[in-house]
Amino acid sequence: MDFCALDFETATHERNSACELGICIVQDSKIVETKTWLIKPPSFPYFSRFNVDVHGIVPDDVKNSPTFDEIWYEVEEMMYGTLMIAHNAGFDAGVLRGCLNHYGMFTPKLEYLCSIQLAKKSWNYLPKYGLKHLAEYHQIKFNHHRAGDDAEVCAKISLLAFEKLFLTSNEEVSKYMKLKIKKL
Template sequence: MNFVAFDFETANEYKDSACEIGIAIVENGIVKEQKSWLIKPKKMYFNPFNVMIHGIDEYQVWDKPEFDVIWEEVRPYLENNYVVAHNVGFDISVLKSTLDAYGLPYPHLKFLCSHKVARRVWPGLVKYDLKTVSSYHNITFRHHKAGDDAEACARILIKAFEKLRLESFDELVKMISVKVGKLDANGYDSSEIRPKSKIKPRNPIVGDVLKRNPEHIFFQKQVVFTGTLQSMTRSEAQKKIADIGGIIDDIITIRTNYLVIGRKDYKRDNGISLSSKHKRTQEFLQKGANIEILSEEDFLRML
């Protein structure tokens, strides 16, 4: 997955007083680069409380560029991208207010809150602030340094993708029921947790270790079922895969090895109407994924 995490520090209680911005650039699930810029606020007023938090004062920024200059370098990283922040509502509001202060247009981007993601993925933590969640994952960083905060946020989101065995934002937001926020020329739409939703268990069926067969073609392979089977129930078929030592999944990802289409749906999927999993498989195949589509008869022969 590719995205950019970002973080603002402000000089005072006003949202248009950005004094530092940091970003962490993630490519293919790896933090490739961290960057940060000190910013001279348009109004040079530093609240002592803010200075106590982040350690930045007017003496450190008096010769730094203002936001409109720095924005020319920062904007390409965020434009048309997925961006993430911890408590993203604050950072997006700082971005909007600072752009408004300089009369600059909003970029087009989608955003997600790592705080909300953490609440869904790791229920039961005492708190979900950046320091607590980072400590839970042994992520070390200098808190309230914008670049470090952005990288810690990025690493938390990477951990979420890894835990759920997902590859894309579309899969993530669907699984944990979090609404993606949007910012563009037409305005702002917040990122929110959808009510009364739970993460569904990804692999609830446990195989019999005495039946494991390392020589079997399905051993250690990820198998997804779609449609209605005629020879057995889907749970029975999944149990057979689990007994062999295969991996049961319910979402198509780049790691999927086999998609099994139930007999009642195979004819339909060879026609005009495809199941969502079949469509997703075709999308990955076009990108070079190695996923084999099996009919129910193929599956039974391979068992």
């Protein structure tokens, strides 16, 4: 099983306002690397109070950080050729598209899957499927709403779900989750 779990935090409601990105790389069903970048968003120095209340990242934290276009090639290289998984993937895919569009960058041919959909197939008896709730259910401690931690927990939950569903390869995931896998 090879995939990357991804999570964005944003500065505003705008889809191009990524202020933090976390990626967790899984190879052969093992987490091999988690990396986080603070990002200076196009809205800098403006950050929505609502967003800051969620993740705690303020303009001062990113004032010396690179912009999305300055980190994208490293990010793309880490993600190359793998399935992208995110918790509430529509949001994260939208932020990725928004950032790429804002900087006039090519959108890669990438398939993605939402770990919420995966969790619902794996534990259809749970009352909630938020990342925090799933982490508590599986006794995984993390710093919620920080991109690297969220990406790593997403990867761990996805691995547990694949195990529960007896899915052992990317091909099996593609067949089983066919209607849930989207294209960027």
